[in-house]
Amino acid sequence: MLQLLVRRVLSPFARLVYRPEVHGTENVPLTGPVIFASNHRAAVDTFVIPIVAPRPVSFLAKAEYFTARGPKGRLFAAFLRALDYVPVERGNAAAGMAALEAARKVLEDGDAFGIYPEGTRSLDGRVHRGHTGVGALALATRAKVVPVALTGTEKMLPIGKKLPRPAKVCVRFGAPLDFARYEGMENSPAIRRAITDEIMYKILELSELEYVDRYHKRPGEAA
Known part of the structure; x- marks a missing residue:
């Protein structure tokens, strides 16, 4: 009952109040396993994507x-x-x-799973190098990968704030990426890196943000 309430009432209400700009929903496969790979701007990202995506996302x-x-x-x-x-x-x-095993189960059930390849939200507004877990997941499950670009969510929920505020938010869904050509190469670190870099490049194209070819430090890590 609550799931129906969230999807049929709260999601449309949130879209009405915050009016996110959404592009490319026609790119999202409506059936079969899909990985939504997104840049990460704010804690609210994990709520924004399911609200605007044309299918449920875990x-x-x-x-x-x-x-x-x-x-x-x-x-x-x-x-x-x-x-x-x-x-x-x-x-x-x-x-x-x-975490990877939980994600794998979602995809093996034919559902959609959301992941942030950067591993943590960007504190400098740029897109950083992706960790290869997304590449390993795509290889293991043969799921298509939909790149997602978020902008403006860091203004919607700035660090330290508990409630979202009105802000110009844009979500762009890119064309799905198919890595079937790498079948049988699951154990190759080089292939996992190549897949991850391709995904990050598509996210970068969609977002039009600056790219940094290094991993983003998590809060609290030494410089």
Whole structure:
């Protein structure tokens, strides 16, 4: 019931209030496994993409969000489930493997999964080098990859703010990328890198942002 409420009522309401500019929804395959690979501007990105995408999209969320106590915590957990979020532990190498396995299951079920190849949101407004997990996922599941470019969400929900504010937000969905030509090369780091770089280049083209050929440091990492 809550899932129906979110998709039929809250999503259209959010689009009416915030009026995001959306392009390329006709590029999104409506059936079969699809990876939505996007640049990452703000915490709200994970809510914006499912609201404007023409099909449900699953993202990973911290497992503790689903076990929070109290009415507020339980309501938030139910909201995440209604948006098809997948609980996963985070913080170490084993957690990283569990995250990829959770994503793989979503895709093997024929559904859509959202990922940020940069690994963290951009604090300088540029697009950074992508981690190869997205390449490994595309190879393992044979899912098509739809590049997604977000702009303006960092103004919609600036760091430190809890509630979204009106801002000019643009979401662009690119043509799906098919990496079937690399079938059987799942164990090649060079192929995973080539696929990831191709995906990041398409995101860069769509976003028209500046590119930095290095990984973005996570908050708290030493310079």
